[in-house]
Amino acid sequence: MTADIRVDRIQDRAVFRALQDCWSQLLQDSAAISVFLTWEWLYTWFKHLCGDGNLLILRLSCGEDTVGLVPLALRPHILDKFLGVRAVEFLGVRKAGTDYLDMIIRRGWEEHAVAALERFAADSRLVLRLGQIKKDCFASQWASQLEYRGWRVSRAAASICPFISLRGHSWQSYLASLGREHRYNVQRKLRNLSKTFEVQFEQVTSGPQCQEALSLLIGLHNRRRKGRGGSSAFCTSHLVSFHEEFTRLALARGWLRLFVLRLDGKPAASLYGFRYGGVFYFYQSGFDPAYAKHSVGLVTMALSIKSAIEEGAEEYDLLRGDEDYKFHWTRTVRELGQVVISPPGVGGALHQVASQFSRGSRRLARRVLPKTMADAIAGGLRVLDGLRG
Numbered sequence: 313m314t315a316d317i318r319v320d321r322i323q324d325r326a327v328f329r330a331l332q333d334c335w336s337q338l339l340q341d342s343a344a345i346s347v348f349l350t351w352e353w354l355y356t357w358f359k360h361l362c363g364d365g366n367l368l369i370l371r372l373s374c375g376e377d378t379v380g381l382v383p384l385a386l387r388p389h390i391l392d393k394f395l396g397v398r399a400v401e402f403l404g405v406r407k408a409g410t411d412y413l414d415m416i417i418r419r420g421w422e423e424h425a426v427a428a429l430e431r432f433a434a435d436s437r438l439v440l441r442l443g444q445i446k447k448d449c450f451a452s453q454w455a456s457q458l459e460y461r462g463w464r465v466s467r468a469a470a471s472i473c474p475f476i477s478l479r480g481h482s483w484q485s486y487l488a489s490l491g492r493e494h495r496y497n498v499q500r501k502l503r504n505l506s507k508t509f510e511v512q513f514e515q516v517t518s519g520p521q522c523q524e525a526l527s528l529l530i531g532l533h534n535r536r537r538k539g540r541g542g543s544s545a546f547c548t549s550h551l552v553s554f555h556e557e558f559t560r561l562a563l564a565r566g567w568l569r570l571f572v573l574r575l576d577g578k579p580a581a582s583l584y585g586f587r588y589g590g591v592f593y594f595y596q597s598g599f600d601p602a603y604a605k606h607s608v609g610l611v612t613m614a615l616s617i618k619s620a621i622e623e624g625a626e627e628y629d630l631l632r633g634d635e636d637y638k639f640h641w642t643r644t645v646r647e648l649g650q651v652v653i654s655p656p657g658v659g660g661a662l663h664q665v666a667s668q669f670s671r672g673s674r675r676l677a678r679r680v681l682p683k684t685m686a687d688a689i690a691g692g693l694r695v696l697d698g699l700r701g
Contacts, residue, residue, distance in 0.1 A: 315374050315421070317428035322369035328355060331369075334378050335416075344414040344450065347588035348404060352561040354383050357404045360554035368400055370432065372417070372425055380417040380425045387441070397655065401441045408554060409545070409595070411473060411632050411648060413442070414449040426454055430461070434655055443470055443650040444632075455651045464654040472645040474638040476617065476628040478592075483618045494640045498614050501607045508606070509575035513615045516570040522563050525570050526555060529582040533598030545596055562586060571619070573599075573612045581608040583616050590626035592616070610637075617641070 322328060335351035347353060358367065365385035372380030383403040404410035417425045433440065442451050459465040478486065487495050505511055516525045530546045537543035546552055562568035567588050573581040581599035585592055594616065599608045620628050630638045632648065 315424040317379065317421075317424050318373045319428050319432040320371045320373065322371055323367050325358070325367065328358065328367060328369060331381070335381060338378060338381055338418060339416055341418045342416045343419060344412075344416050345589050346412040346414075347562075347567060347586045347591075347593055348410045348412050349383070349414060349416060350588070352565065353410070353558060354403045356554055356558045356561065357408055357410070358385075360550050360557070361407045362403070363406075365401075367403075369403075370429070372421075372428055374421075374424075379421040380415065380429075382415045382429070383413075384440075397437045397439045399439045399441060402443060405443045407551065409632060411444050411471075412446060412449075413444045413451075414446075415451050415454070417450050422450060422453075425450075426457055429454065430458060433458075433653075437655055439655070440653040441650065442653070444648050445651065446646060446648060452649075452651060455653050458653055462656045464656070466652045468650050470648045470650050471632045472634055472647055473632055474630045474634075474642050474645045476630075476642040477626070477644065478617075478621050478628055479626045481621055483621050486617070486621060490641070497607075498610065501611055502614065505575070505606055505608075505611055510577070512572075512574040512577075513612075513619075514572045514574065515619070516563065516568060516572075519560065519563065522559055522568065522570065523556070525572055525582065526559050526584070528572060528579055529570065529584050529596065529598055530555075531598070532579070532582050532600055533596060536598050536601060559584075569616070569619075571612065571616055573608060573615070575603065575606075575608075580606075581612040583612045585616065587620070587623065587625060590624075592620035592625040592628045594628065594630050613637075613641070 322331070332351045332355070339345060339349055339351075362385055365387055368384045368386045370380075370382035370384065371378060372382075384400045385403050387399050387401050402413040404413060415425070415429070432438075442455070445451050455465050455467075476486075481489070487498065490498070516522045530552065533543060533545060546555065559568055559570065563570075567586045569583075569585040569587050569592065571583045572579055573583075579600070580603040581597070583594070583597045585594045587593075594613075597609060597612060599612065617628055628641075630641070
């Protein structure tokens with residue numbers, strides 16, 4: 313027997329705010345558990361970073377029971393009104409470095425949700441641009457089933473997330489698993505730092521301490537990145553406001569892992585992460601270039617991994633990015649991708665072509681044109697992207 317699932321639109325911020333308890337319980341009952349799918353992360357993101365996007369959360373219900381939530385934002389393509397379709401994407405996919413997005417479906421209700429969401433997407437003429445997803449997540453599996461039913465689905469690699477399996481490890485056994493050179497370097501740097509300075513590695517535990525430590529992290533991060541062309545992590549007041557609010561919420565929930573490394577009482581480095589479920593998520597870091605010769609960035613990472621092991625985390629996730637330093641700590645990665653799902657028919661097909669042309673034009677311009685001309689073309693395409701939403 314097929315369950316009778318109703319799909320309702322939630323487009324009002326007040327209703328989104330009122331979903332907190334329902335959202336948190338459903339996430340725990342799903343296979344999509346991630347700090348980036350919590351109500352706290354996505355609602356705060358929507359408040360500060362959604363920009364011109366319009367809220368479109370899909371709520372799947374069976375009777376009075378909520379069995380699914382799909383956090384989306386409406387991002388119209390410039391051609392949508394002519395093609396008779398509407399483009400949507402996941403909440404959180406832009407600006408803040410959100411990984412592991414998905415549809416939140418209660419375990420055991422996945423098959424019912426597949427059919428209900430297909431009917432809704434078809435009736436609403438939705439084009440879904442779903443980014444930063446894992447290959448085995450519900451959204452990816454749903455896309456495959458829609459493709460089998462005649463929908464147009466295109467896939468692209470987006471990024472990789474290196475991660476460390478900590479299950480069964482002590483700090484010493486984890487060190488023993490590293491390459492010989494890096495293991496020796498970590499031990500030597502830790503030992504030498506303790507000989508030279510009084511070393512304190514502090515974890516934020518209070519509200520006033522949180523605000524001070526976040527400001528310190530942002531300052532250290534921007535100072536370190538200034539000589540490398542800058543950073544987009546905290547580059548706008550909206551991003552800073554987002555992190556100020558989310559760190560307060562994460563601290564109250566027990567998720568925040570914000571550390572400060574002090575040498576002789578002076579802040580030398582900081583690391584910003586989260587512990588959610590069995591996973592420690594490394595989000596961002598910074599250090600004072602004046603202490604660069606002491607490898608305080610490496611030391612801070614080492615001490616945060618040691619702390620994660622000691623508190624029983626099963627995984628240390630370094631999140632999106634293929635920076636060289638991450639592969640000193642692990643060789644294991646997850647791939648993240650994007651799928652674009654369009655309904656059968658001319659409108660969906662043309663939307664796919666337009667999307668692929670835009671991406672392809674950027675790549676082609678970079679390959680065959682002089683840098684100044686390629687930059688101009690890429691800039692023009694960014695303007696078009698801005699007009700879309």
